[in-house]
Structures are given as structure tokens and as C-alpha cells.
Amino acid sequence: xxxxxxxxxxxxxxxxxxxxxxxxxxxxxxxxxxxxxxxxxxxxxxxxxxxxxxxxxxxxxxxxxxxxxxxxxxxxxxxxxxxxxxxxxxxxxxxxxxxxxxxxxxxxxxxxxxxxxxxxxxxxxxxxxxxxxxxxxxxxxxxxxxxxxxxxxxxxxxxxxxxxxxxxxxxxxxxxxxxxxxxxxxxxxxxxxxxxxxxxxxxxxxxxxxxxxxxxxxxxxxxxxxxxxxxxxxxxxxxxxxxxxxxxxxxxx
Numbered sequence: 269x270x271x272x273x274x275x276x277x278x279x280x281x282x283x284x285x286x287x288x289x290x291x292x293x294x295x296x297x298x299x300x301x302x303x304x305x306x307x308x309x310x311x312x313x314x315x316x317x318x319x320x321x322x323x324x325x326x327x328x329x330x331x332x333x334x335x336x337x338x339x340x341x342x343x344x345x346x347x348x349x350x351x352x353x354x355x356x357x358x359x360x361x362x363x364x365x366x367x368x369x370x371x372x373x374x375x376x377x378x379x380x381x382x383x384x385x386x387x388x389x390x391x392x393x394x395x396x397x398x399x400x401x402x403x404x405x406x407x408x409x410x411x412x413x414x415x416x417x418x419x420x421x422x423x424x425x426x427x428x429x430x431x432x433x434x435x436x437x438x439x440x441x442x443x444x445x446x447x448x449x450x451x452x453x454x455x456x457x458x459x460x461x462x463x464x465x466x467x468x469x470x471x472x473x474x475x476x477x478x479x480x481x482x483x484x485x486x487x488x489x490x491x492x493x494x495x496x497x498x499x500x501x502x503x504x505x506x507x508x509x510x511x512x513x514x515x516x517x518x519x520x521x
């Protein structure tokens with residue numbers, strides 16, 4: 269049974285939030301929508317400009333800026349564009365990631381590197397840019413990273429993605445210590461299976477059924493259920509929480 273979609277409670281009122289990879293049908297667009305409903309001013313970004321424009325029109329009242337997180341100049345332009353438009357940045361939500369299924373026996377260097385560059389190094393680039401902006405503003409702020417339970421557990425064909433997500437977890441913990449002196453909190457969520465149309469299209473029914481059976485509730489999460497946890501981590505309700513990876517799933521170490 270899927271719970272009722274909850275109303276907003278102004279948890280992010282007055283805050284400027286930047287969300288990467290927000291033009292799809294998954295967690296990125298869900299968290300952008302939830303941030304709006306919680307009173308935030310929202311900047312959405314994505315590398316796919318047509319889908320980005322469509323998502324901006326769908327959400328309304330957001331500022332859309334294209335960004336490929338593998339390109340340092342575009343990451344800088346994203347932060348600068350958010351500041352130019354809203355005057356500051358208070359929350360960075362690093363959602364960009366790339367998956368895929370390939371055995372290590374057949375995986376090429378390029379396939380490995382692309383997943384790591386987008387999922388892990390892209391998160392690093394955005395974290396660094398946001399932190400520098402937070403410090404320039406006088407400190408304070410929050411970063412929320414999208415990790416995955418696959419950073420904890422093994423799954424065939426997922427070596428590149430699992431390594432990247434485990435790296436996001438480690439980056440979250442270590443960068444949180446670097447950021448603490450500036451009053452910045454850095455946390456992550458680790459979803460398992462968050463169902464949306466694109467995932468259903470690129471994943472076999474057999475695998476989806478297997479992953480669903482692993483969950484305590486016997487179903488996939490809705491993207492907005494993951495987004496709710498990200499909103500909490502971004503909000504002042506999590507003021508003493510940093511360096512944590514929160515499992516939005518029954519699967520954890």
C-alpha cells in the first residue's frame with residue numbers, strides 16, 4: 269500500500285535550492301517538486317536541455333540552467349547562475365548519476381570511467397563548487413547527495429555503479445568533516461528501488477521483481493518518498509546531522 273502524498277510544511281521556506289539531474293521522471297524531479305512545495309526557491313539543472321525546458325514548464329516557478337556535471341566550467345556556471353538569479357545558494361542536491369549493467373569481464377575503460385565521472389566525480393565537482401559559495405556567503409548551508417544501497421551490497425553487473433555510489437558515501441562522510449568548520453552539513457540518502465517510468469523501461473521485469481522482494485514493504489519506493497528524506501536532510505530539522513548516509517530502504521549494513 270502506497271501512503272498518501274503529504275502536503276508541504278514550509279520546511280525550506282526562504283532557502284535557495286539547486287538540484288542536478290532534475291529533468292527526468294525520477295528522484296531529481298521529485299525532489300525539485302517537493303522543495304517547491306516546502307517553500308524553497310528552486311534551480312533545476314540537467315544536461316538534456318529539451319527535457320529541462322519541459323520539466324521547468326511542468327513545475328513552474330523554477331529557474332532552469334543546463335549543466336553537464338562532467339564539465340567543471342558548467343558546474344561553476346550553474347552555481348553562478350543560481351546566485352545571479354536568486355542572490356545566494358543555501359542547499360545543493362547532488363542527484364546526477366549514471367548506471368548500466370555490464371560484467372567486469374566485458375566492461376571497457378570508457379564504460380567504467382563514464383559512470384565514475386558522472387556519478388562520483390560529478391558529485392565531487394558540485395560539492396566543491398557549492399562549498400566555496402557557502403563559504404563566500406559567510407558559512408552555513410546543506411548538501412544532500414544521492415547514493416544507493418548498492419554502495420553497501422553486491423549485485424552482478426554493477427561494479428562500476430556500486431563503486432561510484434560507495435565513493436559518494438565516502439565523499440559524504442569525509443567532506444562533512446571538511447565543511448563542519450564553516451557550518452555546512454553534508455549528508456546522503458541511499459535508496460534501493462524507486463520506481464519511475466524510465467527505470468521500468470530500461471530494467472527487466474525479472475530484476476525488478478527480485479529487487480522488490482528484497483524490500484520490507486514488498487514494493488518499490490515512490491520517488492517522492494526518497495525526496496521527502498532529502499528535504500528533511502536539507503532542512504533545519506537536521507541541524508545536527510552531518511556525514512550520515514540514510515538508507516531509504518530496509519537494506520543497510
